[in-house]
Structure formats: C-alpha cells, structure tokens
Amino acid sequence: MKAFQGFIEGRHPLGPGLLLHLRCPSLEPPCSAGQFFLVRCTPSPDIWDPYPRRALFPALIEPERLTLWLADANDRGLAWLVTQPEGTRLDLLGPGGRGFELPPSRARVLILAQDEGLGPVWPLLRRALTEGHQVTLALGVRRGDLAVSPEWVPVAVEYRLATKDGRAGREGDVFDLLSGLEEWPDRIYAALPRAQWSRLRAWIESWRPMIEPGFAQVLVLGDILCGIGACLTCIIERRDGRLTRTCVHGPVMDLTTLA
Ligand code: FES
Numbered sequence: 001m002k003a004f005q006g007f008i009e010g011r012h013p014l015g016p017g018l019l020l021h022l023r024c025p026s027l028e029p030p031c032s033a034g035q036f037f038l039v040r041c042t043p044s045p046d047i048w049d050p051y052p053r054r055a056l057f058p059a060l061i062e063p064e065r066l067t068l069w070l071a072d073a074n075d076r077g078l079a080w081l082v083t084q085p086e087g088t089r090l091d092l093l094g095p096g097g098r099g100f101e102l103p104p105s106r107a108r109v110l111i112l113a114q115d116e117g118l119g120p121v122w123p124l125l126r127r128a129l130t131e132g133h134q135v136t137l138a139l140g141v142r143r144g145d146l147a148v149s150p151e152w153v154p155v156a157v158e159y160r161l162a163t164k165d166g167r168a169g170r171e172g173d174v175f176d177l178l179s180g181l182e183e184w185p186d187r188i189y190a191a192l193p194r195a196q197w198s199r200l201r202a203w204i205e206s207w208r209p210m211i212e213p214g215f216a217q218v219l220v221l222g223d224i225l226c227g228i229g230a231c232l233t234c235i236i237e238r239r240d241g242r243l244t245r246t247c248v249h250g251p252v253m254d255l256t257t258l259a
Helices: 074-083 115-130 192-206
Strands: 001-012 015-022 036-039 052-062 065-070 089-096 108-114 134-141 157-162 185-189 215-220 234-239 244-245 250-256
Touching: 001 115, 015 052, 015 074, 015 115, 036 065, 052 074, 065 074, 065 115, 074 250, 108 115, 115 134, 115 185, 115 215, 185 192, 192 215
Parallel strands: 108 134, 108 185, 134 157, 185 215
Antiparallel strands: 001 015, 001 089, 015 065, 036 052, 036 089, 052 065, 215 250, 234 244
C-alpha cells in the first residue's frame, strides 16, 4: 500500500450509503473494485483520536479521482469524515488486499449486493460494462427509501431490486430476485452478509454440478484495521475450518473457500 493524499470535492447519497468524492493527484493505478483504502479520520497528524484508520471501499475509480463508499453512519470516524468541507485534505493508504477479477473474454456477469454491499461492487459493474460484458445487477435493500433509482443504473445493465418492506421493487431480499437466472451467469460477484454465503452456494449448486474456482467471488465485509496482516482483526474461518486474514487473502475471496 502507498501513502497519498486526497482532497474532498463533494458528497452525495446513493441508496444505503454515501459517496465521498476525492481528488487524488498522486493516486497511482492499478486499483480494482473490492480493494480497500485506509483513511485517517482526524483533522491533523498530531491528533490520534480515533486512532484506527477506517477501511473504505472505492465506489468509483477514475484517473486521479477516487470516490469512497461510506455506509455506517454510527461510526465515529466516518461521522467526522462526512462533515468535513470541500477542500479538506485526507491522509490515505492503499489500495490494499485483493479485488474482484473479471474474465478476460466477454461473459455474462451477475452481480449481487445486499444493503451496504452496493458501493464496493459499483466500480465492478462499470468496469464490466466497459470491457463488454453483459451485466445483471440484483440489489436487495432493507427499506424502500434506500433503494437506488433506476436512473442511476446504466441502461445496459439489467437491474433487479428487492426491498424488505416491499416499498420498491419486489418484496424480499436479493435471493428473491434470482428467478430465471439459473444457468445464465458465466461469473458471479457478490457483496453479501456472511449469513447469505451458504444460500448463494446452495442456489448455484441447484443448477450447476460443480463450482469451479473463480466462478463465484465474494467480498468479505468485515473489520479491517491494519490492512497488512499484522493485527489479526480481520480473521475469519474458512469452509475447511482454517483461519485466514481477509485483508491479505481477500477481502474478495472465492465462494468455495468460504461456504
Ligand atoms: S486487518 Fe490487521 S490482520 Fe487484517
């Protein structure tokens, strides 16, 4: 990870989160969806409260520009971040970890996101379109007022929406959107709560005899503090019972190693 500075250019809401736009003249490519940035949330280098940097995912990746996804309004560091005026200079490290990998040739791509999983898959969706893939986005959110309006979604994307309260789209969660998509995807990318990983595996196994490595990639939305494998905060248990550090071996991991 490299240290660099970002300057706040603006913010606006997107579904269940907030987009924080930064100008980052010294940001060097490559950076891919699912990688993270560690952002210091204090007003000066002399102030160390809150001490840990916040691990944030990019929601847009452009030359010399980065848009970060903020989805936890109760976090003290992020609460500070969203109140900073335009021009505020931020201290960042990144990108860290492993991101999503798209196939080298044109493919049918299914992207699944539940609630705060939306932001981290957004740049994947855009890149998949740029590279000529056919994309379906299935998004589940808990309330209708957190739904992403279809105008925000590129027209080339087949957009499916479900809300828990039934006030927008279909009533239910992201798994209530998958009817008719059996055998359709060549690749699946997901940002779902851990409790849904086994549901995803079960759904795929209902129509595919074998899940080969790389077919389904999952973003682990867990706590990341140091981002370099030193503090062990991000450890999760894999399907085979072994422990792994998601900041080093993820946060994007193969579904078959997780569930
Ligand atoms: S965040 Fe410290 S080991 Fe992963």
